[in-house]
Amino acid sequence: MSTAQSLPALAADFPAPQIAYSALSPMVAVFGAALIGVLVEAFAPRRARAGLQLAVALLGLLGGLLAVGLLAGTREVTAVGAVAVDGPALFVQGTVLALGVAAMLLLAERSLESGGGAIVAQAATVPGSADERALVGTDHLQTEVFPLAMLAIGGMLLFPASNDLLLMFVALEVLSLPLYLMCGLARRRRLLSQEAAVKYFLLGAFSSAFFLYGLALLYGYAGTVSLPGIAAATQVTASNDGLLYTGLGLLTVGLLFKISAVPFHSWTPDVYQGAPTPVTALMATGTKVAAFGALLRVYYVAFGAIRWDWRPLLWVIAIATMAVGALLAITQRDVKRMLAYSSVAHAGFILTGVVAATRAGLAGSLFYLLAYGFTTLAAFGILTLVRDADGEATDLSSWAGLGRRSPMVAGAFAILLLALAGIPLTSGFTGKFAVFSAAADAGAAGLVVVAVVCSAIAAFFYVRVIVLMFFNEPAADGPTVAIPGAFTSAALALGVAVTVVLGVFPSPLLKLADQAALFIR
Amino acid sequence: MSPAYYLYLSAILFTVGAAGFLLRRNAVVVFMCVELMLNAVNLTLVTFARINGTLDGQIIAFFVMVVAAAEVVVGLAIIVTIFRTRQSASVDDVNLLKY
């Protein structure tokens, strides 16, 4: 038994762990900004908060982007093996940060809703109570949403860079918990929004438990939770393969839940519909990009040696995801739910790149994630503009004739829909071409045929909306299109510009993705 | 002794928790079922730590408890909020979103 020691003596025999904070600088910037945001919340006067919070958040995100730029080309494992800073991690982090800037701008837009924005004035008031009615017409805003969003984005940065499953799990929770809360903060239709939060929270906690059981079984199999350690264990022909495959399967359940792949997609339309639209935009893009980054790392780094075993499983899931997403999107009568099912279908398309399990597949997936992210974010941004007396008018029929009434907004939405459908000269086409050709080269030709058929089905419902907007008479009592404020305009312009530029000049980014597509092992 | 029995116990508890999650409709009870599942995971981790002769499993179990504590705070805040709106904690009442 140890005897009591003095503090300096303890410090002397405790070597400090090595952490290269420079390699972690994007995360440090974002978490730092989140902490400053919490302090702003505590000490700044209410009037000044919204502006200050946005400034702090944007500074943190842009600082993070700068740090990612400076780190480009780094290949380093740090923090006692817990974090891997390499090409795919930095590419995903850069994407998440850029999407975070746009989502933060949408979140900060206050020209709508009589100066309030999309977020509830005060979450603690009961909907329908006198307290709430007193706040409805005011420009009150629950400004804590900014630090919460920053914490979520920080988790999204850490998730794809985690080199061991424990850190990956903690990062998963850091990105999820603030999002569960933010789902419940919509200004209008608060009951729907709170129900979305409950649903997302309970199902999210359930899927985390599966992720953890998978982690525990893999720990039992490999004796470690570090991804390279698991990879080393899979290469030794040992017994207990059952533990390996069951662990991998349960881990996959948790990850597939976050990317909303079939059969773990059923929460997606409900939660996306109920959450405030800027939060939906962040969930549909940032979470999905980060979760795919983590999924790619798990499959390529830890289970690269047994890819012949997991590829058939992902084949089936990719096909089911594409088919279910595309077919159910056709039946939707609500634009927000349609976009939610579209995000399910796109998860399937990106999975075809994961199935390839080659460098080209990785590069294609990275490119697709970026292209999909900006297009989807801008599409949700446009939803915030089409409004009637009850807030956002998301019913499909009320969008009829929008092109005559407001050609700019409808035109932008048409470009985004064409990109989501994968029409040439948009980023969607380039992305689909990249992942499909990688999958075909890797011997998954059958999967590519299914993917192309699903793309055609999906194109039908995207084009249907365009036809509805441009070739139908507007209804007399249809929704109005709000003039976007400066923040929304900036976010939409960014999204549309990336969509078009990546369609016309994709080669620089394709080259960048190709250079980045090498995991450190 | 054979450590396998501890693993059987954890598998059974995990299954019971998962069944309860799907079966019950009171949000608080549903959440208790998740806690049961997390505890099953912890038992697995500690047992494997013992089998492998390393400490990692115990430390992961410790992290699971920290995360569970954070989750319970957030979850109960959400459940209490929606209860104030609806005066009910039944999951099946969460159905405005069902089409």
Add this chain to the structure above:
Amino acid sequence: MTTKDVVFGALGLLACCSGVLVVTARNVIHAALWLVVTLGALAACYLLLTADFVAWVQVLIYAGAIVVLLLFAAMLTRAPVGPGQDLDSGNRPAAALVAGGVGVTLVTLLVQAFRSAYVDLDRVAGTGAGRPIGDALFRSYVLPFEIASVLLLAALVGAIVLTRPEIGRR
């Protein structure tokens, strides 16, 4: 058959039965109290596995703090303190199917993986005590530890946002 085996058998039976009761209890408060029993039995299992520190954290955090929070929630949501009839949802067959599948898979898997495993559970000095755990926590797991603090901050801010009206609003 050693004393430890007998003790484990009793604890395992207790944990299983109380776990089933958590899931089937007609009364929310009873479910929470059965959860305490399950957690306590598991804490004793950790002691048998020589994980002393985890066992006491289990008692303090899980049984002490988390269950108390759950009880608060049950009372704040005015859960029926008497037996409630509407506690089961309609999807009984689906639940049975999924749970049965999971259970059968896991148990068969573990049986075939660990049929012949054997570990000497006699105490090895120091494993699972506070000191080696603290050492490993702040040496190998220091980054997850730091990130966990961020997680707790997020939970704190979030819970306040959802439930506390702004201070000094009027």
